[in-house]
Amino acid sequence: QVQLQESGPGLVKPSETLSLTCAVSGDSISSGYYWGWIRQPPGKGLEWIGTIYHSGSTYYNPSLKSRVTISVDTSKNQFSLKLNSVTAADTAVYYCARPRGKTYYDILAIDYWGQGTLVTVSS
């Protein structure tokens, strides 16, 4: 059974960098899937942040692209999210995720989600 677990600080100060890691178990991060990050501000909808392939190819939401970096560590079977220059608008539950298939176009057909971690941006 595939499991994803987010970890990282729950509180980040404005203008600083939000850093989260997603530990993957039950599957190899090099197994050919795309691995992604999605966030959900309190009381609001879902927003795709970005996705990485095990080879290191990355795809980012243009609205966040200038501030986002997603990386993969195959030796630890995990992938990470960094979002810099955060503001209160970045306060959200952050999910890591894996789609059901290996099709590039279908990366938002996600059947494995982390439990989500709330990150609050506040001084």
Next chain:
Amino acid sequence: QSALTQPASVSGSPGQSITISCTGTSSDVGGYNFVSWYQQHPGKAPKLMIYEVSNRPSGVSNRFSGSKSGNTASLTISGLQAEDEGDYYCSSYTSSSTLWVFGGGTKLTVL
């Protein structure tokens, strides 16, 4: 503003059928069959209900069905049950620079 438009809310009585729409453009919903639907209960991660417009993952009730006509995708829930209450989101691949987008979400109330 989300790239895909969903009604903010829908409601129905137990046993009835309801349909949630997801309207996009020919660059996303209308141009590709990579539309997914999610159900989300409060405090929980979303659950995939439909992928590739009309396919149900294993374990999802056949009361849930998906379809598409032109630039609008639809999720239909038949035989509405109290447990179906929650938020529903559509998503799609898009040929625009955004690449992948979600709808704004629809709150389903079972009366």
